[in-house]
Amino acid sequence: GALPTWTVQPVNFTSIVQGKNITLAWEYNVDGKFAQAQFSDLKKAGKEKTVAVKSSANGNVVVASDYQERFIVRISASQTLVTILRAQKADIGKYKLQVINRKLETINSVVEVSVHYLPTNTVLSVFPDSSEVFGGSVLYEKCSTDARPDPHIFLLYFNGNFISNSSSGEFNVTVYSDGVYTCAPINTVGSGDNASFSVTIFGKATIGLEPRNVTALVGEATSLKCLAHGNPPPTITWTRHGIGNGSELFFPSAKFSDSGWYRCVATNAYGVSFSPLAYLDVTDSASTFINGRMTILNENFDNGLKNPSSARYQTLKRQFVEAVREVFKSDSSFHSTDVTRFEKGSVIILFALTFKEVVRTDRKITILKNAASDGRIGVLDVDPVSVMAIRETKEPATSNLECRPSSSPESSGIFFCPRCEMVREETQPRPLSYEISMSRLEQVVMQTNRVTVEGSLAETSETEVDTELIDTGIAGYESALPVTNSSWKVPQENVSVRETIGKGAFSQVARGTVKNLQGASEVIVVAVKMLKENAPTSDRKDLLSELDLMKQLKPHPYVIKLLGFVAEPLLVLTEYVPFGDLLGYLRKSRGLNDSYYSNPKFTAETSLTADKLMKFAWQIADGMSYLSTKCIIHRDLAARNVLVGENETCKVTDFGMARDVQQDSIYEMKTTGRLPIKWTAYESLFYGTYTTKSDVWSYGIVLYEIFTLGGSPYPGMEGKTVPGWLKLGYRMPKPVHIDDKLYQVMLECWQIEANERPTFSNLTKKLKVMENQHKV
Numbered sequence: 001g002a003l004p005t006w007t008v009q010p011v012n013f014t015s016i017v018q019g020k021n022i023t024l025a026w027e028y029n030v031d032g033k034f035a036q037a038q039f040s041d042l043k044k045a046g047k048e049k050t051v052a053v054k055s056s057a058n059g060n061v062v063v064a065s066d067y068q069e070r071f072i073v074r075i076s077a078s079q080t081l082v083t084i085l086r087a088q089k090a091d092i093g094k095y096k097l098q099v100i101n102r103k104l105e106t107i108n109s110v111v112e113v114s115v116h117y118l119p120t121n122t123v124l125s126v127f128p129d130s131s132e133v134f135g136g137s138v139l140y141e142k143c144s145t146d147a148r149p150d151p152h153i154f155l156l157y158f159n160g161n162f163i164s165n166s167s168s169g170e171f172n173v174t175v176y177s178d179g180v181y182t183c184a185p186i187n188t189v190g191s192g193d194n195a196s197f198s199v200t201i202f203g204k205a206t207i208g209l210e211p212r213n214v215t216a217l218v219g220e221a222t223s224l225k226c227l228a229h230g231n232p233p234p235t236i237t238w239t240r241h242g243i244g245n246g247s248e249l250f251f252p253s254a255k256f257s258d259s260g261w262y263r264c265v266a267t268n269a270y271g272v273s274f275s276p277l278a279y280l281d282v283t284d285s286a287s288t289f290i291n292g293r294m295t296i297l298n299e300n301f302d303n304g305l306k307n308p309s310s311a312r313y314q315t316l317k318r319q320f321v322e323a324v325r326e327v328f329k330s331d332s333s334f335h336s337t338d339v340t341r342f343e344k345g346s347v348i349i350l351f352a353l354t355f356k357e358v359v360r361t362d363r364k365i366t367i368l369k370n371a372a373s374d375g376r377i378g379v380l381d382v383d384p385v386s387v388m389a390i391r392e393t394k395e396p397a398t399s400n401l402e403c404r405p406s407s408s409p410e411s412s413g414i415f416f417c418p419r420c421e422m423v424r425e426e427t428q429p430r431p432l433s434y435e436i437s438m439s440r441l442e443q444v445v446m447q448t449n450r451v452t453v454e455g456s457l458a459e460t461s462e463t464e465v466d467t468e469l470i471d472t473g474i475a476g477y478e479s480a481l482p483v484t485n486s487s488w489k490v491p492q493e494n495v496s497v498r499e500t501i502g503k504g505a506f507s508q509v510a511r512g513t514v515k516n517l518q519g520a521s522e523v524i525v526v527a528v529k530m531l532k533e534n535a536p537t538s539d540r541k542d543l544l545s546e547l548d549l550m551k552q553l554k555p556h557p558y559v560i561k562l563l564g565f566v567a568e569p570l571l572v573l574t575e576y577v578p579f580g581d582l583l584g585y586l587r588k589s590r591g592l593n594d595s596y597y598s599n600p601k602f603t604a605e606t607s608l609t610a611d612k613l614m615k616f617a618w619q620i621a622d623g624m625s626y627l628s629t630k631c632i633i634h635r636d637l638a639a640r641n642v643l644v645g646e647n648e649t650c651k652v653t654d655f656g657m658a659r660d661v662q663q664d665s666i667y668e669m670k671t672t673g674r675l676p677i678k679w680t681a682y683e684s685l686f687y688g689t690y691t692t693k694s695d696v697w698s699y700g701i702v703l704y705e706i707f708t709l710g711g712s713p714y715p716g717m718e719g720k721t722v723p724g725w726l727k728l729g730y731r732m733p734k735p736v737h738i739d740d741k742l743y744q745v746m747l748e749c750w751q752i753e754a755n756e757r758p759t760f761s762n763l764t765k766k767l768k769v770m771e772n773q774h775k776v
Contacts, residue, residue: 004030004101010111016087017189018117024082026097026109033102034077041067042110043093051095052082087115092148118192119147119185126181126197133175134270135203136729143169143183143195151185158182175199176729177206178231204271205230211264211278215362216254218282224249226264226275234266234273254282276687283361288335290353290361292368295386296320297346297375301534305342316342320349323378327371333357345536350390365389488551490514490564495571497528502581507531507543514573517563526563529572540570546654547572549632558623560643560653577643577651582616585644586710613706614771616642616650618764620702623652625760628692635690637698638679639705677719682752685723693754699763700749707738741770 008027016022038053052063052073061075072083080099084091096110122145133139143154143166154169155162159179164171169185182196209227216222225248228234238249239262251258259282264275296316304312317339328334333355340350353364369387371377495514502509512528529546531539550562550572563573579585589608620642627634634641634652641654675685681697683689701713714722714732731750734743745766751757758766 002029002031003105004028004099004107006107006109009109012110013112013114015114015116016084018088018115019086022084022087022113024084024095024097024111024113026080026099027078028080028099028107030077030099030101032077034099035102035104036098036100037075037080038098038100039073039075039080039082040096040098041093042096048096084113087113089115089117089148091115114148116148116187116189118189119145119151119187120193121146122183122185122193122195124181124183124195124197133199133201135176135201137175139173139175139199141171141173141181141183141197143171143185145169145185145193145195147185147187147189147192149187151187153186155184155186156181157184174729175201177201200231202231202270205234205266205268205273207264207266207273207275210275211249211262213279213281215281215283216251217360218256219253222251222254222280224262224264224278224280226266228264228266228273230266230268230270230273232268234268237265237267239263239265239274251280254280256282258282288355288358290355290359290364291340291390292351292353292365293386293388293390294349294351294368294372294377295346295383296349296380297383298381299347301342301344301347305347308341313342316347316349319379320351323380324351324353324368326378327368331367333359343537344534345538346534348386348536361389488562488564490517490566490573492566492568492571495526495528495566495573497530497571501527503532507535507539511576512573514564517573524563525576526573527576529574531570543570543572550574552630552632553627556623556626557649558619558651559626560651574653575645575651577645577653579644579648581640582642582644582650583639583705583710586639586706590709608709611771612648614767615648616644616706617703618767618771619650620652621699621760621763621767623650624695624699625764627652628695628760633690633692634695634698635684636676636679637695637702638676639702639710642702677722678713681754682726683754685726691754692760693757696749696757696760696763697754699760700746703742703746703749704732704735707742708735711735739770 006026006028008025010024010026014022014024034057036053036055039051041049041051050064051067051071052061052075054061054075057077061073063071063073070085070088072081072085074081080097082095082097091113092115094110094112096108098106098108100106122143125142125144127140127142141156143156145151151169152167154166154171156164156166156171156173158173158181160182164173169183173181178199178201180196180198182194184191184194205228207226207228209225211224211226214222214224224238226236226238227247228236236247249262259280261277261279263277266273266275299316302312304310305316307313320339321337324337325334335354335356337354338352340352342349353368355364365388368377369384372382372384372387375381375384494516495512497510497512500508500510507529508531510528510530512526513523514526515523517524517526529543531543547562547565550560553559553562555561560577561575563575565572586608620637624634624637636654637652641652643651643653645651677685679698679701681690681694684694684697704713705711714725717725729752731747734740745758745763748756748758749763
């Protein structure tokens with residue numbers, strides 16, 4: 001007869017998920033002469049172990065004892081079925097079925113079984129192999145596991161929060177705080193065993209709970225609190241006259257002399273950490289009468305609001321009075337409110353609150369501020385941050401200045417003050433002391449969709465804008481130089497303003513012409529910077545300060561040049577730069593539109609080479625180096641504030657936020673203003689402190705803008721989230737096409753310690769060298 005033959009065999013490589021059942025099926029033809037079928041385990045190399053056997057057509061199937069629990073074997077003269085119950089890792093391997101006929105003719109069939117199982121025995125290996133590391137250290141972490149199939153992804157968590165993923169299981173992580181790293185491998189079966197590694201940070205202490213501004217009445221018990229942690233544990237002291245020790249500075253009976261700025265200092269073996277300043281204001285500010293101010297956003301100032309008897313004035317007054325009365329309707333001490341006057345700045349309302357008894361000024365203003373927290377009071381849209389108590393003074397403004405003349409006063413009429421103390425009594429309403437301390441940016445505390453600025457929540461737009469600003473209050477600078485310097489002044493009739501070519505947060509720029517400029521016979525094309533309509537007084541002060549700073553500068557090839565000014569209306573005339581701002585120039589080079597500075601006659605380079613970009617970079621650094629020698633801090637350095645002129649020459653411009661800080665070379669925010677978050681240095685965001693090295697930080701962001709051809713910094717992040725990430729040590733990663741050396745320059749600009757950042761002079765030299773290397 002014919003030899004035995006197979007009619008059905010299992011797939012050679014059969015897979016099953018762990019815990020499931022699998023059945024192997026064979027069918028064969030032995031021409032009615034079945035003698036024996038034997039199912040064997042071949043998993044052990046070189047060894048064959050019989051699992052089950054049937055020795056005759058009518059005989060029984062005998063299953064080996066160690067297989068009886070999970071192997072069900074059914075053998076007939078034409079078919080063998082083997083079912084493996086609840087498949088396990090131990091079942092992985094090869095199996096053989098041998099069939100013999102009565103002539104002892106044999107056929108064999110071998111099948112390999114694969115059991116897929118969850119990751120198990122996971123191990124997280126770390127190098128350096130130490131659970132105690134210094135903050136900022138980089139750890140190499142390798143996650144290994146036993147799984148089939150191999151994991152397709154490894155997830156890495158820190159303190160339960162996802163931070164990264166890897167297909168290889170390898171990670172490089174920078175460690176900033178104590179915690180537990182956990183690796184979770186995942187394959188097609190699912191997630192199995194995780195592995196963890198604990199890290200304890202050794203290093204300088206960090207301050208967790210920062211002291212907050214406090215207002216207290218004379219004789220009242222009050223305190224400032226500060227919490228810090230570190231390894232080893234830090235000692236906490238306070239910096240005012242070296243007094244205080246411990247995490248709480250307690251005043252059992254506050255005195256006027258206790259008022260002032262305090263700072264918490266945390267010290268351990270690895271260094272010293274400083275908190276932001278906190279202000280203790282000891283006041284007797286309790287009265288039956290409170291002056292205040294508030295900004296109305298849905299109204300525009302006009303002549304009707306100058307006349308108390310006009311219908312316009314009376315309507316807005318009635319709306320405000322009714323809204324305030326509603327706020328205090330459940331306050332039995334409230335008597336009435338009245339409007340003192342209206343001012344420019346959308347519309348600023350100066351008002352007075354009257355109470356039936358002596359009340360705490362700060363507490364009543366807080367009630368009004370809270371009522372306006374959603375941006376509305378009555379029918380009026382209001383700025384909640386603008387709600388504050390004020391103290392009005394009627395005396396004329398006076399200044400006591402100690403200055404030395406820069407040249408003969410008789411010849412120039414101008415005094416420059418490289419060393420001066422200026423005391424000014426203000427005619428404008430000013431915030432009370434506790435409001436001054438609350439409005440300065442001491443810290444930025446991250447919350448969902450919000451930024452907390454000293455106790456008041458300022459909602460920010462959900463739409464990301466490159467020039468995103470946050471109110472922090474810097475508007476208190478006022479010119480110490482006469483604006484009427486005849487060598488710069490230009491008659492209004494000599495100036496013709498043409499089309500608008502740019503708009504910023506504070507002002508707008510137009511193309512214009514001027515005749516008879518400093519005796520010139522030809523008409524000269526100029527850029528005309530002017531205030532927006534209904535601009536508040538603070539914006540005019542900013543433009544005046546920009547004008548005064550520009551007067552001090554000698555012509556420099558990479559700084560915009562002042563040509564003159566018109567006193568009324570205030571127009572600042574500068575050289576006309578035809579190619580617009582650098583941000584737009586870069587974006588147009590890749591075919592993108594940019595609305596910040598528009599010039600329809602301008603077409604950008606379609607291809608900007610690396611050496612051209614390097615040239616832009618060192619020119620800006622050179623311009624900033626010159627400004628720093630004049631003790632000028634720009635405070636708003638960004639690609640949008642650099643103009644591109646003939647021969648692709650970059651010129652630093654827009655000194656609207658700049659400060660002349662020749663005394664101490666440092667500027668500390670104390671009053672209200674606006675802040676470009678994504679470009680602002682760490683110490684400026686958190687401590688309100690500016691130096692030239694703060695501009696260096698911003699310059700690092702400008703480098704990012706240049707070499708990404710106008711890319712938005714911190715892509716995908718809302719501006720309000722950036723300070724929190726910076727505090728965790730985050731820095732923008734290197735774009736893939738940027739050279740490692742150039743990225744290293746950026747990182748040097750973003751050093752957390754300002755003194756560790758390079759100077760602009762050093763940056764100019766470095767980038768010139770890099771430009772020459774690109775030309776080779």
